[in-house]
Amino acid sequence: MTPISLSDTDPAELAVDAIVVGLHAADGDGGRPLLAPGAESVAAAFEGKLAETLALLGATGSPGEVTKLATLGTVSAPVIAAVGLGPVPSDGGVESPGWVTTETLRRAAASAVRSLAGAGKVALALPAPDGDGGASALRAIAEGALLGTYRFAGYKTKPQPGRRNPVKAVVVHVADAGDKAAKAEAKRAAVVVAAVARARDWINTAPNDLRPPSFAAEVAAAAAGAGLEVEVLDEKALKKGGFGGILAVGMGSEALPRFVKITYAPKGATKKVALIGKGITFDTGGYAVKPAQGMWEMKSDMSGAAAVASTMIALTALKPKVAVTAYLPMAENMISGTAYRPGDVITMYGGKRVEVLNTDAEGRMILADAIVRAGEDEPDYLFETSTLTGGQVIALGKRISGLMGDPELCERVRAAGDRVGEPAWPMPLPDDVRKGMDSDVADISQVNASMDRAGHMLQGGAFLREFVTEGLPWAHIDIAGPSYHSGEPTGYWSKGGTGVPLRTLLELIDDIAANG
Numbered sequence: 001m002t003p004i005s006l007s008d009t010d011p012a013e014l015a016v017d018a019i020v021v022g023l024h025a026a027d028g029d030g031g032r033p034l035l036a037p038g039a040e041s042v043a044a045a046f047e048g049k050l051a052e053t054l055a056l057l058g059a060t061g062s063p064g065e066v067t068k069l070a071t072l073g074t075v076s077a078p079v080i081a082a083v084g085l086g087p088v089p090s091d092g093g094v095e096s097p098g099w100v101t102t103e104t105l106r107r108a109a110a111s112a113v114r115s116l117a118g119a120g121k122v123a124l125a126l127p128a129p130d131g132d133g134g135a136s137a138l139r140a141i142a143e144g145a146l147l148g149t150y151r152f153a154g155y156k157t158k159p160q161p162g163r164r165n166p167v168k169a170v171v172v173h174v175a176d177a178g179d180k181a182a183k184a185e186a187k188r189a190a191v192v193v194a195a196v197a198r199a200r201d202w203i204n205t206a207p208n209d210l211r212p213p214s215f216a217a218e219v220a221a222a223a224a225g226a227g228l229e230v231e232v233l234d235e236k237a238l239k240k241g242g243f244g245g246i247l248a249v250g251m252g253s254e255a256l257p258r259f260v261k262i263t264y265a266p267k268g269a270t271k272k273v274a275l276i277g278k279g280i281t282f283d284t285g286g287y288a289v290k291p292a293q294g295m296w297e298m299k300s301d302m303s304g305a306a307a308v309a310s311t312m313i314a315l316t317a318l319k320p321k322v323a324v325t326a327y328l329p330m331a332e333n334m335i336s337g338t339a340y341r342p343g344d345v346i347t348m349y350g351g352k353r354v355e356v357l358n359t360d361a362e363g364r365m366i367l368a369d370a371i372v373r374a375g376e377d378e379p380d381y382l383f384e385t386s387t388l389t390g391g392q393v394i395a396l397g398k399r400i401s402g403l404m405g406d407p408e409l410c411e412r413v414r415a416a417g418d419r420v421g422e423p424a425w426p427m428p429l430p431d432d433v434r435k436g437m438d439s440d441v442a443d444i445s446q447v448n449a450s451m452d453r454a455g456h457m458l459q460g461g462a463f464l465r466e467f468v469t470e471g472l473p474w475a476h477i478d479i480a481g482p483s484y485h486s487g488e489p490t491g492y493w494s495k496g497g498t499g500v501p502l503r504t505l506l507e508l509i510d511d512i513a514a515n516g
């Protein structure tokens with residue numbers, strides 16, 4: 001992990017390779033862009049000509065834009081990187097009018113740090129108000145800067161000419177580097193980003209290298225190494241335990257299914273949370289085989305499990321007073337003589353019988369078992385996250401996760417996601433959608449028998465609801481789109497796994513620690 005430190009040295013005098021300052025877009029009268037708070041001393045060293053020079057270099061201050069400038073001795077750092085923050089906000093910022101949002105800061109810090117790849121030490125002097133808003137601004141800047149150094153190691157056998165290494169060290173400029181709250185924010189950011197990086201690494205790993213047994217072993221080793229209690233059920237234990245859904249999907253592969261349970265039980269906790277993550281290490285669709293185009297992205301079908309497992313490890317460093325147990329069903333959805341088929345009736349964990357109509361709806365099969373198992377431990381809240389449906393991507397796109405479940409809990413998830421820059425939006429679970437999944441022969445069909453794709457994100461939620469213990473508040477977070485970024489790097493998103501909704505889960509656990 002890239003080290004992060006705080007400094008209260010004047011930004012103009014910081015001994016670093018590059019100093020990052022913020023640049024607001026011109027506010028309409030054809031004027032030049034405006035340097036953001038934090039850049040004062042650097043601007044002064046340029047005798048008031050910095051904004052003008054940046055404008056001559058083409059800088060406009062639009063979000064994500066990075067303009068670099070050689071300082072030739074005016075300030076200590078040899079390079080200035082001015083990162084666009086958009087117009088000066090009139091409201092809704094970090095604390096009060098004039099301050100940009102934490103998400104703007106998080107993205108800007110990441111864009112600047114990524115564009116400075118090749119540099120050693122980079123300092124950021126971005127705008128942060130005094131008071132409470134300063135802490136959240138600092139958290140966002142630190143998280144963004146560290147996420148901007150993330151890169152998947154990959155599998156290339158030769159070094160790539162011209163490929164610059166990520167920035168080696170990050171310094172964040174603050175008013176008082178000795179301030180306890182500021183230090184805590186920097187430390188928290190380092191823990192959170194290490195967790196996101198671990199989840200991204202798992203997601204980006206080639207699917208022949210990460211199959212249920214090896215994924216389970218890696219997760220178990222990481223969790224046990226962090227001091228957590230871990231239990232792994234192999235295929236024999238799954239059979240003995242009656243985990244019909246996990247077995248139905250998982251037995252089609254030579255790499256047999258697993259179920260990992262991880263427990264974080266701090267002293268003095270009064271609330272208990274269950275976290276469930278979908279761990280399909282590869283989803284071919286099974287006999288309802290997927291088209292070849294883009295199928296490779298189904299290596300990311302374990303993003304939910306990766307995010308939850310990494311969340312658990314982060315908890316050991318953040319130490320919230322909430323008991324959290326993770327339940328991670330892992331399977332590979334393949335085609336073979338032992339694979340499940342349409343028409344099969346599966347007896348799930350807990351005894352409900354499901355008629356399989358589409359082997360590509362495998363996520364809900366393994367999740368249903370996990371949901372019933374989690375319910376037995378009587379948690380106060382249950383959060384489940386999965387790359388469940390293409391319908392989520394159609395309805396909400398690649399940025400916004402779909403939320404289904406208990407309306408109040410969904411609202412808490414939405415609000416937490418909003419605070420950390422992982423937007424999610426509540427969706428209904430209408431009775432007619434559930435009715436459409438009535439089975440002729442079993443308790444429920446896995447999907448609507450007409451194979452009607454209308455509202456099929458909701459079918460996923462309606463199915464899962466059947467397995468939630470009566471009265472237990474639950475939320476299902478469909479991350480099919482937001483879990484994986486197929487485009488070029490942007491903001492703090494690199495190509496590949498994003499780690500969503502890990503930061504939301506940590507925020508939720510903090511929220512539960514504070515408010516019950």
Ligand code: BES
Pocket residue numbers: 283285301358360361362363387388389390391393447456480481
């Ligand atoms: N893993 C997929 C969902 C998915 C699609 C994730 C696109 C990420 C990007 C899931 O297992 C699946 O195949 N869902 C089906 C459900 C259908 C058969 C009811 C789908 O979305 O088509």
Ligand code: MN
Pocket residue numbers: 283285359360361362363
């Ligand atoms: Mn599928």
Ligand code: ZN
Pocket residue numbers: 280283301360362363387388
């Ligand atoms: Zn899937």
